[in-house]
Amino acid sequence: MNSFTYTRTEDVDTAVLERSSEQTSKFIAGGTNLIDLMKENVERPTRLIDITHLPLTSITDTVNGGLRLGALVTNADTAYNEQVIQRYPLLSQTILAGASPQLRNMATDGGNLLQRTRCYYFYDTATPCNKREPGSGCSAINGFNRIHAILGTAPDNSGLGQPQCIATHPSDMCVALAALEAEVRVTGINGERTIPFADFHRLPGNTPNIDNTLEPGELITSIDLPAKGFPKYYAYLKLRDRASYAFALVSVAVALEMDGDTITTARIALGGVAHKPWRKPEAEAKLIGKPATKENFQAAAELLLAGAQGFGHNTFKIELAKRAIVRALGQAAKLEPTA
Amino acid sequence: MMPAVESGTLEKRPPSLPSVQTVTLTVNGKETKLQIAPWTTLLDALREYMDLTGTKKGCDHGQCGACTVLVNDKRINSCLSLAIMQEGAKITTIEGIAGTYTDAPAGLHPLQKSFIERDAFQCGYCTPGQICSAVGLMNEGNAKTTADIRELMSGNICRCGAYTNIVDAIEDVLNEKAA
The missing domain is CATH 3.30.390.50 (CO dehydrogenase flavoprotein, C-terminal domain)
Known part of the structure; x- marks a missing residue:
């Protein structure tokens, strides 16, 4: 792991400001994926901003009859929440299909969206990988690719030519959130905005190093579930x-x-x-x-x-x-x- | 700690990285001040700085569960948590499990007794993690059937394959508690 500095923030505005003042810094919450990637030298932040003390830890009703999952609610607390079980059983069941109880106790809902692929070559810094190091090539296309993508791998525009990346997004929770058409609320130095779930993650195209449509430094504050929960x-x-x-x-x-x-x-x-x-x-x-x-x-x-x-x-x-x-x-x- | 770098790249680093800072951890009811670097995991802090070597390092990547400890009574993988992020939390390791169970204020925790009774190990390396994880499972209260125990203990790998006896040991204690 590379050396880094550590700071802890208590409010969203300070967190966003600190993050934007240092391009190579990162937010840390559950840490289950980030710390692992740092141990492998895949992620090398110069500063970690601990956001676990931000007030984003509750599940509340929204004005339009939906449910707001604070970004820092753990996966376990979400899956076992009575409102989620009653109104969004698909989400509860899907979360419990992923990871282990220990990891679900640590991992947050916001972090679940931001976890990175488990492609072996992305993790192995000795091999080329366009997601980890743009332009270096993809080792998976002609390598061991049993776990890899079969859809949406085409490079931009023409759809012709070799894919740049055949990594998959590893989340279970996100599959349910896509079906439920959740919205992702984010805050950055330019203010708040809401991203429809379908637009949050992106296809690799020619820039597989970019997983999602967050602007640099933006912080997820909640995941909002619409009123319709398909409980039956x-x-x-x-x-x-x-x-x-x-x-x-x-x-x-x-x-x-x-x-x-x-x-x-x-x-x-x-x-x-x-x-x-x-x-x-x-x-x-x-x-x-x-x-x-x-x-x-x-x-x-x-x-x-x-x-x-x-x-x-x-x-x-x-x-x-x-x-x-x-x-x-x-x-x-x-x-x-x-x- | 710092890898070899080509000349000239060092100056791009932030000027004064702190190598160590003071971190106060509360482990098994005891508060300890440590001088550690921010990248020290909770697992390494316990083992290398506090001599609490009951918690084991297996994979160091959150895949085996050998490092399981309880933080505020919830089981987590201590290898994937930074010690500095656990300031103010109540940390319980295998060394602090005995005597914590309300029905048995002294001596071994019922799960520890049950693991011995059921011979729920061979080499024993995964056992501290298995027991801490099982304590967490009991705190959560979601395991109702044998199948539930198996599913909710899936974060703890036993390479000797003592799973059958581990599940029996946990089931005994759950049944005892329910009786």
């Missing part, structure tokens, strides 16, 4: 190499509204397949007004995976994702058990 018809299906405490190879978050057997609203978000949680409005629209049948689910799955590209070791994910979508939709519509 939902499912999170996570497929991985062991039954617990592993990142997803493929995961699917489904949220539905039904009128009898007919689907009236459908949200499907995929994890483990792209640089961000993957949604496709056309695939969701295809289910509206249709009965919940395997054939209709299959058609949606085909649309969601249209254009998917494998890189050898991860090509299996294309078929795996389609089958996972069909099963998760079946679970959400209560056609099959969730076990």
